[in-house]
């Protein structure tokens with residue numbers, strides 16, 4: 001029995017599900033994945049037994065569901081408590097990683113509205129509005145800053161893979177699939 005159970009929706013569409021799933025995979029933390037179908041009749045019943053918020057992702061720990069954590073960023077913070085390598089080790093780098101992760105978690109409405117995640121989409125033609133264009137430029141600026149300041153030791157935003165990479169991964173996929 002895995003230590004963790006992760007309740008998530010379809011990772012092709014649910015970016016919030018995809019992020020903690022990717023972190024657990026990258027850190028090689030064993031977990032059991034439970035797929036809950038968005039818009040299905042029993043979605044609420046399945047999710048609300050663990051989360052009063054009624055949304056996925058939810059991380060459940062313990063055989064009896066002793067600990068349940070909902071919200072993608074809260075889940076990843078919980079994982080980081082036992083796996084500190086989930087954040088950069090250096091204090092200033094960690095502060096920047098937390099800032100850009102929180103910025104992604106709470107913003108980028110232009111991208112969310114105009115570029116909903118669909119990893120399987122090919123040659124999607126989207127006309128960006130100014131809000132979306134500004135979001136894209138902000139992401140490019142974040143990636144540039146993180147890579148220039150802290151990216152020397154590896155291919156990720158802070159060298160090694162961290163929560164910040166998981167937060168930006170849905171956009172990363174779209175970016176590379178589109179160009």
Ligand SMILES: N[C@@H](CCC(=O)N[C@@H](CS)C(=O)NCC(=O)O)C(=O)O
Pocket residue numbers: 009013014015016017038054055056057070071072073
């Ligand atoms: N801020 C939350 C967002 C979670 C969220 O919106 N999840 C969506 C799927 S991507 C959901 O469960 N929607 C179902 C509903 O709203 O009924 C997080 O970071 O986990």
